Amino acid sequence: xxxxxxxxxxxxxxxxxxxxxxxxxxxxxxxxxxxxxxxxxxxxxxxxxxxxxxxxxxxxxxxxxxxxxxxxxxxxxxxxxxxxxxxxxxxxxxxxxxxxxxxxxxxxxxxxxxxxxxxxxxxxxxxxxxxxx
Numbered sequence: 001x002x003x004x005x006x007x008x009x010x011x012x013x014x015x016x017x018x019x020x021x022x023x024x025x026x027x028x029x030x031x032x033x034x035x036x037x038x039x040x041x042x043x044x045x046x047x048x049x050x051x052x053x054x055x056x057x058x059x060x061x062x063x064x065x066x067x068x069x070x071x072x073x074x075x076x077x078x079x080x081x082x083x084x085x086x087x088x089x090x091x092x093x094x095x096x097x098x099x100x101x102x103x104x105x106x107x108x109x110x111x112x113x114x115x116x117x118x119x120x121x122x123x124x125x126x127x128x129x130x131x132x133x
Contacts, residue, residue: 006117010110019103022094027087030058030095038096039063043089047071049081053096062086 048070056065069081
């Protein structure tokens with residue numbers, strides 16, 4: 001029974017960690033992207049706009065779309081947003097992308113836990129890690 005709980009816990013952790021994260025990109029990288037994944041826009045006045053995949057477009061000087069607006073100064077405020085943001089007002093662009101380091105950690109840590117748990121398993125079930133002879 002404990003093995004089943006451990007396996008379910010590890011699988012749940014892998015789902016939470018994921019293998020994708022926001023990576024900072026430039027305006028040129030955005031225009032040359034093959035896929036337009038989730039986008040996070042951080043403006044110079046510290047506003048954060050998050051657009052889901054397919055919910056934004058861009059022109060030469062602006063990004064247009066609908067998504068969430070998050071105010072980072074003081075108390076965080078989340079609101080729906082629809083409109084445009086000029087590139088001159090943007091401090092950072094971040095796009096959801098594959099993260100190799102997170103992927104390696106998501107696999108290596110659970111495997112290490114399983115190896116340690118298996119190495120310390122006592123089939124006698126007497127509460128000791130190693131049995132005395």
